[in-house]
Amino acid sequence: MSFLARKVRGNLWAQAEDADRWLHPEFPYELLADLSEKEGHLISVWEVSTVDDPNLQRVAAALTVAGTNKEIQSMEFRLTPRVDVEALGITVTSTDGGTSDASINRLHRELSRLTSQQAVELLRLMRPQGRAFSAKAVARSLAEGLVSNRLPREVINQALLWSLNRQGAVSIIVPP
Amino acid sequence: VTLPKTWEDWSESSAADPARSIGFPFTMRQPLGRDDQFVQAYPEWIMRAAHGEKGNEPYNLWTVDVGSGPEKGFVVNTFNERLNFVKAARQYPEFLDFLLLTPSRAVAEGTSPSKDQITLDLLVQSDAGRLWDDAHAALDEQDRIENVKSQLDLFLTRYGERGVRSLSKLILANVPSGETAWTFLQMLGESANLNTARARREVLAAALESKDAALRYAAATALGSFGGADAAEALRKRLIWEKNVSVRRMIEAELS
Numbered sequence: 141m142s143f144l145a146r147k148v149r150g151n152l153w154a155q156a157e158d159a160d161r162w163l164h165p166e167f168p169y170e171l172l173a174d175l176s177e178k179e180g181h182l183i184s185v186w187e188v189s190t191v192d193d194p195n196l197q198r199v200a201a202a203l204t205v206a207g208t209n210k211e212i213q214s215m216e217f218r219l220t221p222r223v224d225v226e227a228l229g230i231t232v233t234s235t236d237g238g239t240s241d242a243s244i245n246r247l248h249r250e251l252s253r254l255t256s257q258q259a260v261e262l263l264r265l266m267r268p269q270g271r272a273f274s275a276k277a278v279a280r281s282l283a284e285g286l287v288s289n290r291l292p293r294e295v296i297n298q299a300l301l302w303s304l305n306r307q308g309a310v311s312i313i314v315p316p
Numbered sequence: 317v318t319l320p321k322t323w324e325d326w327s328e329s330s331a332a333d334p335a336r337s338i339g340f341p342f343t344m345r346q347p348l349g350r351d352d353q354f355v356q357a358y359p360e361w362i363m364r365a366a367h368g369e370k371g372n373e374p375y376n377l378w379t380v381d382v383g384s385g386p387e388k389g390f391v392v393n394t395f396n397e398r399l400n401f402v403k404a405a406r407q408y409p410e411f412l413d414f415l416l417l418t419p420s421r422a423v424a425e426g427t428s429p430s431k432d433q434i435t436l437d438l439l440v441q442s443d444a445g446r447l448w449d450d451a452h453a454a455l456d457e458q459d460r461i462e463n464v465k466s467q468l469d470l471f472l473t474r475y476g477e478r479g480v481r482s483l484s485k486l487i488l489a490n491v492p493s494g495e496t497a498w499t500f501l502q503m504l505g506e507s508a509n510l511n512t513a514r515a516r517r518e519v520l521a522a523a524l525e526s527k528d529a530a531l532r533y534a535a536a537t538a539l540g541s542f543g544g545a546d547a548a549e550a551l552r553k554r555l556i557w558e559k560n561v562s563v564r565r566m567i568e569a570e571l572s
């Protein structure tokens with residue numbers, strides 16, 4: 141059974157954990173923001189084989205490189221069994237992830253044409269299972285990606301290098 | 317840095333090193349008009365800094381809103397119009413301390429209105445409030461957030477642990493917490509300011525004990541970025557009691 145992982149804002153989910161707020165048909169409305177994309181109606185997710193799939197950490201590293209943050213930060217994903225998502229009638233389509241890491245781009249999926257009811261039910265499915273990565277773990281994965289050439293060297297800029305150094309993932313050695 | 321004792325000292329060092337200027341925290345509001353009694357409470361060299369080298373240019377007293385508003389008695393009088401005065405405060409943090417102590421002395425001598433109860437804490441609070449507002453307005457734009465980070469660096473350099481305490485009041489008091497508080501916790505965790513390291517860690521540890529789960533989550537990630545044995549110990553202690561599954565998950569990730 142595979143899982144669909146969606147990057148979320150963990151703060152919001154922590155705040156929305158109160159069981160009373162999930163009593164059917166209610167739900168914490170602010171979490172809907174975690175399903176909206178800046179552009180378009182498609183919801184970006186990543187398909188992984190298990191909750192502990194190491195590919196998810198690579199996804200975290202690739203998303204960090206693609207993001208605008210200058211500091212490497214912790215990241216959380218919520219995971220839902222794919223069959224449960226499809227059982228809601230939601231269409232799951234394979235698309236290219238478009239990240240700098242070609243090895244994980246094939247894992248990218250898009251959920252499309254959700255109704256409001258499906259969106260709320262999807263949030264309920266996302267509620268129980270999550271996986272968090274510390275900034276250090278993301279930095280480690282990023283450094284490994286660079287060393288193994290999964291990530292091209294061109295993604296490194298001064299800010300990223302400094303952040304990798306701060307997280308202890310690389311050492312900066314200035315030649316004499 | 318030595319606080320200049322005379323106008324000549326100040327004027328000379330100012331001309332020698334203009335690059336020392338950093339941001340000035342006050343938000344100027346409406347003018348109150350000339351107040352000779354208040355003005356006379358200050359040494360002559362400050363007057364000259366405020367009114368120009370010749371000392372004969374017009375000036376105003378201004379009230380400064382320090383965030384909590386006059387209804388709480390937080391009204392601060394200072395001078396504007398003359399950038400010389402601002403420059404002095406920018407270049408010499410001690411000048412600011414000196415300036416802030418002066419009205420209290422003036423009140424004791426009966427030469428200044430009682431509303432001039434000024435403390436440095438109030439001014440730092442004012443600056444922290446401005447920083448908070450800037451961050452709140454900048455949340456959706458990464459470039460502006462980077463600008464707020466730079467402002468925070470200056471703020472921490474200028475006010476040190478006192479500045480961290482002022483920010484912590486805003487962070488811990490705004491419950492339920494929101495993106496602004498989470499952003500500040502993250503920035504406090506990532507800051508490279510060594511002089512405030514202990515105070516920043518203490519604020520993050522305090523936020524980790526907040527009743528607000530999102531604040532605890534943000535504090536956990538910030539403590540992870542902060543790093544070190546003490547931060548890890550704070551995380552371990554919290555993990556013993558933590559009931560919120562999301563916060564637990566993040567603490568465990570930070571400790572792994």
